[in-house]
Amino acid sequence: xxxxxxxxxxxxxxxxxxxxxxxxxxxxxxxxxxxxxxxxxxxxxxxxxxxxxxxxxxxxxxxxxxxxxxxxxxxxxxxxxxxxxxxxxxxxxxxxxxxxxxxxxxxxxxxxxxxxxxxxxxxxxxxxxxxxxxxxxxxxxxxxxxxxxxxxxxxxxxxxxxxxxxxxxxxxxxxxxxxxxxxxxxxxxxxxxxxxxxxxxxxxxxxxxxxxxxxxxxxxxxxx
Numbered sequence: 001x002x003x004x005x006x007x008x009x010x011x012x013x014x015x016x017x018x019x020x021x022x023x024x025x026x027x028x029x030x031x032x033x034x035x036x037x038x039x040x041x042x043x044x045x046x047x048x049x050x051x052x053x054x055x056x057x058x059x060x061x062x063x064x065x066x067x068x069x070x071x072x073x074x075x076x077x078x079x080x081x082x083x084x085x086x087x088x089x090x091x092x093x094x095x096x097x098x099x100x101x102x103x104x105x106x107x108x109x110x111x112x113x114x115x116x117x118x119x120x121x122x123x124x125x126x127x128x129x130x131x132x133x134x135x136x137x138x139x140x141x142x143x144x145x146x147x148x149x150x151x152x153x154x155x156x157x158x159x160x161x162x163x164x165x166x167x168x169x170x171x172x173x174x175x176x177x178x179x180x181x182x183x184x185x186x187x188x189x190x191x192x193x194x195x196x197x198x199x200x201x202x203x204x205x206x207x208x209x210x211x212x213x214x215x216x217x218x219x220x221x222x223x224x
Contacts, residue, residue: 011035023173037066167210
């Protein structure tokens with residue numbers, strides 16, 4: 001029997017996934033959060049994820065995915081590889097892209113969900129703020145949804161609340177859900193592992209900051 005009023009959220013501890021968690025909390029009676037430990041460079045994000053779940057009263061599970069680190073070493077899994085400041089000019093993904101990461105995460109979240117009779121899996125991927133990551137595209141998510149349904153003979157729904165909105169709109173959504181300060185102060189998006197507003201220099205921080213400034217400017221102008 002499926003639990004239609006329950007959902008599983010893939011939670012990294014960053015801005016996007018935390019906003020999705022807030023969104024899910026408003027929509028479902030019970031929400032489970034699943035995070036993944038792949039020995040990532042900014043491992044502190046898992047601490048953030050736990051703290052956020054504790055504050056929101058969400059059951060949290062961390063799954064061991066260290067094999068991913070061994071198979072796909074890059075700037076997010078090894079400290080001796082510098083993060084690309086800009087996307088490669090040849091159109092290839094930046095070296096912060098971990099091959100297969102979202103596919104593996106969604107797969108294991110789906111296995112977890114099925115064991116609990118849950119169909120809805122929520123992930124914070126976005127094609128609007130596309131950073132060159134092929135596994136953030138809508139076409140991949142749709143394909144993965146079909147594959148999971150066939151592989152497990154079970155009707156999953158992979159839900160992507162942020163797919164078609166940019167970072168400015170993501171900040172607005174978090175604010176509308178009553179989680180603006182939580183997202184700003186307690187999430188970790190920075191590639192250098194600095195909580196909150198981050199280092200300000202890595203690609204993730206620059207994207208987050210541009211969206212925040214645009215949202216605050218618009219919010220101020222509306223109130224004035």
